[in-house]
Amino acid sequence: MATALLHFHDGVSNAEAEIRGALEKAGVEVCAQAAPQNRCPTIIFFSEFSDGLLAAVRERTREAPGLVLTVAMAGCSIRPAESWRLLHAGAADIVPWDCGEPGVSQIKARLERWAALDQLCNSRAVRNTLVGESPVWSRLVRQIVEAARFTRTPILLMGESGTGKELLAHVVHAMGSSGNHGLVTVDCTTIVPELAGSELFGHEKGAFTGSVGSREGAFALAHGGVLFLDEVGELPPALQSQLLRVVQEGTYKRVGGNVWQTTEFRLVCATNRDLKDLVARGDFRLDLYYRIAGWVFHTPPLRDRREDILPLANHFLRVFQNEDGASELDATVRHYLVTREYPGNIRDLRQLLQRIAQRHVGAGPVTPGDIPEEDRPSEGDVPAHWETAQLDQAIEQAIDMGTGLRGIAQATTDAAIRIAVQSEKGNLQKAAKRLGVTDRALQMRKASGKF
Numbered sequence: 472m473a474t475a476l477l478h479f480h481d482g483v484s485n486a487e488a489e490i491r492g493a494l495e496k497a498g499v500e501v502c503a504q505a506a507p508q509n510r511c512p513t514i515i516f517f518s519e520f521s522d523g524l525l526a527a528v529r530e531r532t533r534e535a536p537g538l539v540l541t542v543a544m545a546g547c548s549i550r551p552a553e554s555w556r557l558l559h560a561g562a563a564d565i566v567p568w569d570c571g572e573p574g575v576s577q578i579k580a581r582l583e584r585w586a587a588l589d590q591l592c593n594s595r596a597v598r599n600t601l602v603g604e605s606p607v608w609s610r611l612v613r614q615i616v617e618a619a620r621f622t623r624t625p626i627l628l629m630g631e632s633g634t635g636k637e638l639l640a641h642v643v644h645a646m647g648s649s650g651n652h653g654l655v656t657v658d659c660t661t662i663v664p665e666l667a668g669s670e671l672f673g674h675e676k677g678a679f680t681g682s683v684g685s686r687e688g689a690f691a692l693a694h695g696g697v698l699f700l701d702e703v704g705e706l707p708p709a710l711q712s713q714l715l716r717v718v719q720e721g722t723y724k725r726v727g728g729n730v731w732q733t734t735e736f737r738l739v740c741a742t743n744r745d746l747k748d749l750v751a752r753g754d755f756r757l758d759l760y761y762r763i764a765g766w767v768f769h770t771p772p773l774r775d776r777r778e779d780i781l782p783l784a785n786h787f788l789r790v791f792q793n794e795d796g797a798s799e800l801d802a803t804v805r806h807y808l809v810t811r812e813y814p815g816n817i818r819d820l821r822q823l824l825q826r827i828a829q830r831h832v833g834a835g836p837v838t839p840g841d842i843p844e845e846d847r848p849s850e851g852d853v854p855a856h857w858e859t860a861q862l863d864q865a866i867e868q869a870i871d872m873g874t875g876l877r878g879i880a881q882a883t884t885d886a887a888i889r890i891a892v893q894s895e896k897g898n899l900q901k902a903a904k905r906l907g908v909t910d911r912a913l914q915m916r917k918a919s920g921k922f
């Protein structure tokens with residue numbers, strides 16, 4: 472269903488009725504006004520590029536990220552640099568207005584694609600599997616779901632260990648059009664070149680000593696479904712060249728066989744190595760790289776999506792405790808979790824929550840004592856995190872009371888100066904030194920009665 476909010480920028484208002492009419496005639500439902508926090512797609516019509524237009528795109532992007540389409544009216548010429556600025560401000564695209572076909576149908580098709588993607592991203596298959604609402608993660612999931620559902624091109628997932636590559640491969644399978652066909656996983660780290668032939672290609676009866684019967688390999692088993700090559704960067708060179716043909720032409724021979732077999736599968740590869748770097752060093756075939764890298768997606772490390780830590784932690788707690796009786800995390804534990812480092816990314820967090828869940832007893836919240844000693848910050852580490860849970864609580868309270876960022880920053884500065892001056896027993900010079908500011912800055916504040 473194609474639904475959109477229309478926004479007419481400078482000088483376009485005279486064409487409003489005509490635009491509305493053309494869109495409604497094509498079956499686009501025009502919303503009167505976006506409800507607060509409504510992710511309704513927005514179409515912004517404009518007749519010339521301006522800073523005001525950029526501001527309008529940014530504002531709507533905050534409400535509906537990725538769902539803002541800009542439409543240039545006839546006669547509006549927009550320079551390439553301006554187009555990029557619009558995209559950087561959040562516009563999904565810039566299309567020319569044309570009252571008839573194909574302009575209107577292009578807009579409608581875009582809206583329908585967005586609606587379909589919204590539905591897929593909110594489906595149980597995605598929501599129940601992938602936790603995280605951070606912008607960087609949500610954008611990635613949306614792009615992967617789009618590639619999975621609307622294309623058959625090979626997908627390459629690159630990212631640090633434990634960032635969810637395998638989980639995403641399962642989502643690609645669930646979202647794709649493979650129906651009931653399965654997902655066949657080949658772990659390239661455990662592949663032994665001598666046995667790999669049979670593992671991947673299958674073998675004929677009597678192909679080698681001990682092969683009493685024929686056997687299907689991964690390529691045959693993946694037919695009609697998804698072949699997931701995990702840790703593809705570890706694939707031995709000999710197998711890289713053999714793989715090239717299957718991926719390119721979908722044909723292969725079983726070990727000990729002479730007949731060309733055909734197979735057709737969706738290829739998903741994952742690696743925590745920098746494949747481009749392996750190519751540059753001559754350790755990975757360039758032609759294979761381009762064949763498997765139809766779509767390339769980078770899974771972000773957990774440190775780049777810290778806002779997802781607590782939702783993930785709560786999710787894992789529910790997994791490891793009774794679903795209904797999952798405990799809450801108290802303020803110190805929450806603070807500990809969001810400030811801790813996670814070299815093993817989400818796997819690290821998952822295992823930590825498993826240890827915590829195993830230690831926790833009773834019905835109350837998870838408290839700092841539930842964190843195993845091994846995982847606790849050592850005494851020396853604690854002062855490094857001066858942003859304590861109390862500070863978070865105070866800021867939370869300030870925000871609840873309607874204090875803006877400027878007011879919060881001002882209050883924090885005032886408190887820092889007051890505390891430094893007190894601890895230096897009124898010596899402004901020493902206090903200024905400790906705060907890294909000039910004596911004069913503190914003298915002026917004192918003169919204006921700030922403390």
Ligand SMILES: Nc1ncnc2c1ncn2[C@@H]1O[C@H](COP(=O)(O)OP(=O)(O)OP(=O)(O)O)[C@@H](O)[C@H]1O
Nearest residue numbers: 600601602631632633634635636637638743817818
């Ligand atoms: N967004 C997520 N929501 C819920 N669980 C997640 C998410 N991402 C990862 N996980 C969980 O974290 C663990 C690690 O994920 P996964 O095995 O997919 O990582 P990976 O990138 O394949 O790691 P490696 O490179 O070490 O193989 C798994 O238990 C997975 O279920």
Ligand SMILES: [Mg+2]
Nearest residue numbers: 636637701741
């Ligand atoms: Mg993996």
